[in-house]
Amino acid sequence: MNGVTCRGLCAERGGVQVLHDVDLVVGAGEWVSLVGPNGSGKTTLLHSLAGLVSADGDVQVAGVTPHRSGRRAVARAVALMPQRPIVPEGVTVRELIHLGRTPHIPRFGSETPRDREIVERVITRLELEDFASRLATALSGGELQRVVLARALAQQPQVLLLDEPTSALDIGHQQQVLDLVDSMRREGELTVIAAMHDLTSASQYGERLVLLDRGRIVADGLPADVLTVERIAEIYGARVEVLDRPAGRAVLPLRDRPEPVESQEP
Numbered sequence: 001m002n003g004v005t006c007r008g009l010c011a012e013r014g015g016v017q018v019l020h021d022v023d024l025v026v027g028a029g030e031w032v033s034l035v036g037p038n039g040s041g042k043t044t045l046l047h048s049l050a051g052l053v054s055a056d057g058d059v060q061v062a063g064v065t066p067h068r069s070g071r072r073a074v075a076r077a078v079a080l081m082p083q084r085p086i087v088p089e090g091v092t093v094r095e096l097i098h099l100g101r102t103p104h105i106p107r108f109g110s111e112t113p114r115d116r117e118i119v120e121r122v123i124t125r126l127e128l129e130d131f132a133s134r135l136a137t138a139l140s141g142g143e144l145q146r147v148v149l150a151r152a153l154a155q156q157p158q159v160l161l162l163d164e165p166t167s168a169l170d171i172g173h174q175q176q177v178l179d180l181v182d183s184m185r186r187e188g189e190l191t192v193i194a195a196m197h198d199l200t201s202a203s204q205y206g207e208r209l210v211l212l213d214r215g216r217i218v219a220d221g222l223p224a225d226v227l228t229v230e231r232i233a234e235i236y237g238a239r240v241e242v243l244d245r246p247a248g249r250a251v252l253p254l255r256d257r258p259e260p261v262e263s264q265e266p
């Protein structure tokens, strides 16, 4: 089973419980967008699914139990594209992407031509050829974000966890990256869970939206059912208009225009 099941998931950060009894079942090949205000627990949930944060409850990700299975087995099943990547000094972009192959290389073994072919294919698909020989620490924030996605894709996971994957990208690269992930999902039964602040992208790429608030799932369903004007006002305290387009729901923030200031006679 290549999807994700978690039941009664509870997790703490810094001694404080931040996830409360999360139940989530994601079928193989689904794209679920995870939305919610700052601090609602999206990163903690993704890290729990990747086995990086200890959690209570029953969690299965692509047939492995992240907290109990070995690191290599977990890394073959699930890849996380982190919100704040840590980049080792002195490593080129190509070397960083090659790290994604590590869980597939046997202990005491070395890379095969197939590993190198997978890395080169990912570099081509993300149009990273011009950066491949540069130091990863010398990239702009958006360039690095695409390289970190490339490393996660080179890992060839069954479940891909994306934490704000487009936060540093210009609008063209946002579409390129999300379209690429979506086409890989359609081609290969990749299961995607993506934490996203951009509610329009979350709606248009996610077949299903899960809304977290203060560590609890408060809505789970079709984007148009989850992202209503009233719910966005209640959970985010935001004023928005929603527009239904063939590509899906778009969420447009609205400025509350201040009253014009009366001009005062000198």
Ligand SMILES: Nc1ncnc2c1ncn2[C@@H]1O[C@H](COP(=O)(O)OP(=O)(O)OP(=O)(O)O)[C@@H](O)[C@H]1O
Residues within 6 Å of the ligand: 013, 014, 015, 018, 036, 037, 038, 039, 040, 041, 042, 043, 044, 045
């Ligand atoms: N290492 C930590 N130590 C203590 N508290 C933490 C730690 N990491 C996260 N938290 C707290 O846990 C809560 C959930 O954080 P989390 O990063 O999961 O939220 P999020 O929904 O991803 O937020 P954002 O949208 O701002 O990225 C927040 O209150 C945060 O301050």
